[in-house]
Amino acid sequence: MVTYMKTIIKSETKEIVIDTEDPFTIIGEKINPTGRKKLAAQLKERNFDYVRGLVLEQVEAGADILDVNVGVPGEDEVVLLPDVCKVVMEATDVPLCIDSANTEALAAALAVIPGKPLVNSVNGEEASLKAVLPVVKEFGAAVIGLTMDDDGIPHEPETRLSIAGKIIERAGKIGIPIEDIVIDPLVMTIGADSKAGRVTLQTIELVREEFGVNINLGASNISFGLPDRHTINQAFLGLAIAAGATCAITDPMRLSLTIRAVDLLLGRDDYAGRYIKHYRTLAAEIES
Amino acid sequence: MVTYMKTIIKSETKEIVIDTEDPFTIIGEKINPTGRKKLAAQLKERNFDYVRGLVLEQVEAGADILDVNVGVPGEDEVVLLPDVCKVVMEATDVPLCIDSANTEALAAALAVIPGKPLVNSVNGEEASLKAVLPVVKEFGAAVIGLTMDDDGIPHEPETRLSIAGKIIERAGKIGIPIEDIVIDPLVMTIGADSKAGRVTLQTIELVREEFGVNINLGASNISFGLPDRHTINQAFLGLAIAAGATCAITDPMRLSLTIRAVDLLLGRDDYAGRYIKHYRTLAAEIES
Numbered sequence: 001m002v003t004y005m006k007t008i009i010k011s012e013t014k015e016i017v018i019d020t021e022d023p024f025t026i027i028g029e030k031i032n033p034t035g036r037k038k039l040a041a042q043l044k045e046r047n048f049d050y051v052r053g054l055v056l057e058q059v060e061a062g063a064d065i066l067d068v069n070v071g072v073p074g075e076d077e078v079v080l081l082p083d084v085c086k087v088v089m090e091a092t093d094v095p096l097c098i099d100s101a102n103t104e105a106l107a108a109a110l111a112v113i114p115g116k117p118l119v120n121s122v123n124g125e126e127a128s129l130k131a132v133l134p135v136v137k138e139f140g141a142a143v144i145g146l147t148m149d150d151d152g153i154p155h156e157p158e159t160r161l162s163i164a165g166k167i168i169e170r171a172g173k174i175g176i177p178i179e180d181i182v183i184d185p186l187v188m189t190i191g192a193d194s195k196a197g198r199v200t201l202q203t204i205e206l207v208r209e210e211f212g213v214n215i216n217l218g219a220s221n222i223s224f225g226l227p228d229r230h231t232i233n234q235a236f237l238g239l240a241i242a243a244g245a246t247c248a249i250t251d252p253m254r255l256s257l258t259i260r261a262v263d264l265l266l267g268r269d270d271y272a273g274r275y276i277k278h279y280r281t282l283a284a285e286i287e288s
Numbered sequence: 289m290v291t292y293m294k295t296i297i298k299s300e301t302k303e304i305v306i307d308t309e310d311p312f313t314i315i316g317e318k319i320n321p322t323g324r325k326k327l328a329a330q331l332k333e334r335n336f337d338y339v340r341g342l343v344l345e346q347v348e349a350g351a352d353i354l355d356v357n358v359g360v361p362g363e364d365e366v367v368l369l370p371d372v373c374k375v376v377m378e379a380t381d382v383p384l385c386i387d388s389a390n391t392e393a394l395a396a397a398l399a400v401i402p403g404k405p406l407v408n409s410v411n412g413e414e415a416s417l418k419a420v421l422p423v424v425k426e427f428g429a430a431v432i433g434l435t436m437d438d439d440g441i442p443h444e445p446e447t448r449l450s451i452a453g454k455i456i457e458r459a460g461k462i463g464i465p466i467e468d469i470v471i472d473p474l475v476m477t478i479g480a481d482s483k484a485g486r487v488t489l490q491t492i493e494l495v496r497e498e499f500g501v502n503i504n505l506g507a508s509n510i511s512f513g514l515p516d517r518h519t520i521n522q523a524f525l526g527l528a529i530a531a532g533a534t535c536a537i538t539d540p541m542r543l544s545l546t547i548r549a550v551d552l553l554l555g556r557d558d559y560a561g562r563y564i565k566h567y568r569t570l571a572a573e574i575e576s
Contacts, residue, residue, distance in 0.1 A: 190552055190553065190560060191559070191560045194552065194555050194556075194557060194558045194559060194560065195555045197552070197553035197554060197555060198553075198554060198555040201530075201553075222553070226560055226563065226564065227564065227567045227568075227571075228545060228567055231522075231545050231546055231549050232549045232552070232553070232563075234519075234522060234523070234526075234546070234549075235522070235523075235526045235546055235549040235550050235553055236549075236553050238522075238523045238526040238527055239526055239527070239530050239550070239553055239554075242489075242527050242530060242531075243530075257516060257519050258519055258522070258523055261519050261520045261522075261523040261524075262523050262527070264478055264482065264485070264520070265478065265485035265486075265489075265510070265520070265523055265524050265527055266485065266486060266527075267482050267483045267485060267486040268482075269482060270482045271479070271482065272478060272479050272482065272514055275514065275520075276514065276515065279515045279516055280515075283515075
């Protein structure tokens with residue numbers, strides 16, 4: 001039997017354990033200017049009040065970790081990413097997931113973040129492995145590993161599994177322990193390929209079975225281009241958690257109650273205490 | 289490898305195949321006076337317009353089969369059940385699932401229903417097996433078998449599996465083929481027992497693995513007494529379909545889009561054609 005890992009993510013004062021014994025971990029996705037014009041404009045102006053609002057509303061809605069992405073065309077992420085991380089850390093004690101394709105920006109942000117953040121992300125491309133893993137190692141962070149490589153995103157779950165293995169192996173070689181790797185099996189659009197859901201679900205099962213590592217999901221891609229995306233996203237999140245996913249980068253306002261319901265249905269919430277408490281928190285927020 | 293069964297249910301002119309190759313089968317639950325005071329009152333008065341409305345709205349919302357239950361205290365089901373079945377059959381060509389604990393009423397209804405309806409239900413109690421199975425055999429119907437017996441509803445999936453086996457065996461002895469048995473693994477309230485979801489999901493997997501029969505779910509029990517029951521019901525239906533359930537007695541207006549989303553996510557809907565078509569049907573209904 002494979003051993004299931006515990007991935008520990010820390011802010012200065014708070015610790016989150018990603019595993020199947022604790023509640024499913026919700027990584028708030030909203031501090032990301034991609035497709036959010038208002039956030040992009042505020043970041044350009046270095047007006048961080050809007051960011052502070054996104055911090056508070058996501059934490060209140062149940063985010064355990066906050067993703068921070070400041071990729072605005074024309075802005076220097078090496079300066080902006082650490083600055084925004086500082087703003088977020090002043091507003092909350094929740095740990096961070098720093099999200100950038102720019103290795104220098106990742107290093108600059110990691111230099112100002114105490115504890116043990118999550119880095120989003122490395123993948124199986126040679127250039128990515130060589131650039132990102134040493135930075136993760138240097139700062140003692142954990143990292144999300146995407147199952148794609150120089151040949152793109154494979155269609156077969158087995159090939160995605162082997163890329164996961166390559167990332168784990170290469171990380172191990174420079175001293176990053178396996179429990180600090182969270183594999184993201186990648187989610188393609190099901191409107192374009194009706195097998196996309198199955199491929200991701202099978203990859204989750206294969207990677208859990210083979211390596212016991214934690215699994216992250218960027219769940220909303222699945223429904224791109226289809227009507228009532230929320231219904232599809234809800235259903236997919238449930239299937240993925242049942243298959244073995246342990247955290248997701250998602251909208252806590254829209255999907256946290258579904259996540260708590262799935263925890264409950266999988267027998268991870270005695271007397272439905274967490275579900276009921278979370279329902280009341282959301283209901284109070286909607287009223288206020 | 290076990291062979292997965294196809295259960296064929298027919299009206300006079302329409303055939304529904306329950307299996308995992310075809311879309312998940314939706315059995316509309318709303319013609320049932322339990323907890324529906326208005327329907328109970330209309331049935332007492334023999335005013336069937338309300339029933340006709342429930343037929344049409346459920347079929348428009350995607351019901352493949354309609355459950356018909358007329359259990360109103362003080363009314364004679366032996367007369368009322370066949371009468372209401374006739375009303376339903378005049379309004380739609382969708383096959384029926386006749387739902388009664390009264391064997392005489394089942395026989396009286398089966399006598400007026402052409403094709404091959406589903407009978408809801410037999411269970412592992414001696415009295416039930418002896419009373420219901422011969423009627424099912426006589427009229428060539430299919431039957432839902434509940435995994436409970438004279439000792440009640442077992443907590444262990446393995447015991448529920450063995451009751452399923454007993455029902456299949458006893459049915460076989462009088463000539464009812466295994467593909468005409470649809471096993472219902474029973475769903476208890478998760479607010480009272482946090483293992484209730486897992487027990488049902490494991491029973492589904494065990495019964496599918498052992499016998500290959502189709503699995504029905506009465507999905508809404510799971511959330512009894514909890515807030516936002518719909519979120520829990522949606523999530524549970526997804527998990528149950530992924531585990532192997534092939535039909536559910538449910539509210540098509542509220543849950544059919546979730547069901548179509550799960551079919552899609554499990555790779556059973558090329559180009560999302562069925563999902564999109566169903567979304568448009570529901571949207572048009574809401575507008576009209």
